[in-house]
Structures are given as C-alpha cells and as structure tokens.
Amino acid sequence: MYRVWVTGGAGFIGSHLVRYLVRTRAEWEVHTIDALTYAGNLQNLSDILDHPRHIFHKLDIADAAQIESLWEKYPPAIIFHLAAESHVDRSILSPLDFVHTNILGTVVLLEVARKYWHGRSDVLFYQVSTDEVYGSLPEGAFFTEGSPYDPRSPYSASKAAADHLVRAYGHTYGLPYIISNCGNNYGPHQFPEKLIPLTITHLIERKPIPVYGTGQNVRDWIHVEDHVRAIVLLAEQGKRGHTYLIGAEQPRPNIEIVRLLCTLYDEIMGTTDSHQLITFVKDRPGHDFRYAIQPSPHLRELGWEPTISLSEGLRQTVIWYLSNLDWLNAVRTGEYQRYYAQQYGERLR
C-alpha cells in the first residue's frame, strides 16, 4: 500500500483532494492531518471518513513532537501540504496565526521530511500554494512561472515564506518537491468567508452583498475539482524541483462574479430583485488589484485541461449551497459570528 498524507484535508480544497485520491487511487492509503480549526470540518469528509483506505488524525502541523510520532507510525511517500490559514481578511486582523501555521507548520513538516527521507528520490513534498505570492498585476498583465515573488498581505507573505522554505530544503538537502501556485478556487464546501460562498449565503438570506471598493479588482477563478486533478497529475508526472502555475484562464472583476451569482440565483429561485442586494463597502486595506494566470505549458503537455466553465461551475455551486443549508448553518457558529461582526459590522452598518 502506498501511503500519502494530506495536511488540511478537512478544509475546502483538501477535502476534495482526499475524496479524489480515495476514489481514484485504489493502492493508496490516505491520511488526513488536520487541526480542525474554524475552517476544518469533518462534515466535508462525511462520505469517506470511515473508508478503509482513509485515516483521519486531528493534529496541529506545528506540533513537532506529534508530527514526528505520527511519522514513525505512518511514514508517507508523499505529503500533499495544504494545511494553512487561508483567508486574506483574517490575516489582516490576526497575522500571527498565519505565521504559526503557514510558516512554522511548514518548517515542522520539512524537518521531519529531511530527517526521515534523507537521500531518497522516490518521495515527494507537494506544496500547494497561491498566485497571491506574486503580488498585484496591472491591467491586462498575467503571472507566469518566471514572475518574481512580491507578496503584499500577511497571508501571501506567509505563503511566500513557506514556498521559499520548501525550495531551500530542495536546494540544500535535496528534498524532492513540487510547488504549485493556483488562482482563486470555488465550489462546494468552501467556508462562507470567501467572496463566492459569502455572496451565495447573503443571497439566500436576502442580506446586503458586500463588494469591496469599486468591485473592479480581478481574480482568476478555477473550480476546485479542476485544481485537484492538476495537483494529482503533477504529483505523479510533474518535474521534481519545479514550480507550476495552475489556472483555468477565467480572470473576472469581482463585480462581474457577484452579478453573475445574482442572475443565477434569480433563475434558480424565481426571484427578480437579487441585484438590488449588491452594496459597495469600504475597501480591504492593501487590496491587490489583479491576479491572472498564464498556466504552465508543461501542465497542458501532460494532458490537463480545466473541464468546468465558470458559468456552469457557479450554477452548480449555488445549487450545492441551497441543497446544503444544514452544512452552511453548522459552520456559522459563534466564532464565525464574531469574525463576521468584526469584518462587516462597520461596513454594512
């Protein structure tokens, strides 16, 4: 049996990856390692939690002693590293949490990998990262594999630090690694703090939809399932020591995404007034203007194509949230209410 770890496997992207691996890789034993922070949720894995080839471990990746004892019991051949504090607005409110998990947590994993994988080339540290490490683009420009790092939020700075550390371990200790930097993901199970699930939640509850600034900031959107397929393909066939850009070539201004969601919601629910909920609010401090990705040519050569268009993916996503109101209510606990009040209290007063 081939054993792999997925850190952050109870989060949004991680749970899609774990499910995909369990369902498609019959020889693989998948270990989810997750601290179950506000963003981690065993409900995200409910259909495969007790699968015979899936084992869940509730662990903080920054806890070196626990990670090392887990390694002694279940040494992996691949670490898919996704555990992170992932939300930019929270990083502006509490940067230290981001240093703890995204930087310290990554180094803890790298250190056990260095110790136990010493000299091996048949193993892989797969770092799942973001296009935000490249900073903000001017109108019409795109990130390429050669773009210089220029992170500008505490979140992107912590992810950039982690990427640099992974590369440093590759260069210094010969650790086999791949890094992939992807654009904004969307789809089922995304925590309702991010733009798309937050907008859908507000549509369902008929509350004002907060659009930061002018709504002209651009993000490049990809369905989470297309991202997950790219990760697995690269883990199996990508060049070790290489950095890949994953994107579906769908950059859109935020206001266009929000308007599309309003239109889809009206079509699905028979309402007519969703656009009236759109509310322009005070901008995010340091708000990056544009992210847009020119995907790595090698990814295409390996046969990867995005398969889910934005309009179809968003339609499916709206329907998923409408069909999973129990999930939505369960994740919006007291902690969420506190964050929400801090983030939107003034903005939506």
Ligand code: NAD
């Ligand atoms: P998420 O916030 O939904 O999930 C993060 C998961 O990590 C949660 O399950 C949480 O419990 C877990 N976690 C947090 N701190 C931990 C710790 N100290 N120890 C163990 N587990 C911990 O995030 P996501 O959107 O699924 O993102 C996953 C990864 O992909 C992150 O590394 C993120 O930087 C990267 N990424 C995300 C996007 C996106 O659009 N969401 C885009 C590109 C890259």
Ligand code: TYD
């Ligand atoms: P977000 O989903 O937080 O992802 P990221 O900041 O990592 O790109 O935000 C996506 C875009 O939507 C970003 O430009 C900020 C904007 N946004 C809003 O306009 N209103 C909101 O309430 C949120 C959460 C984001």
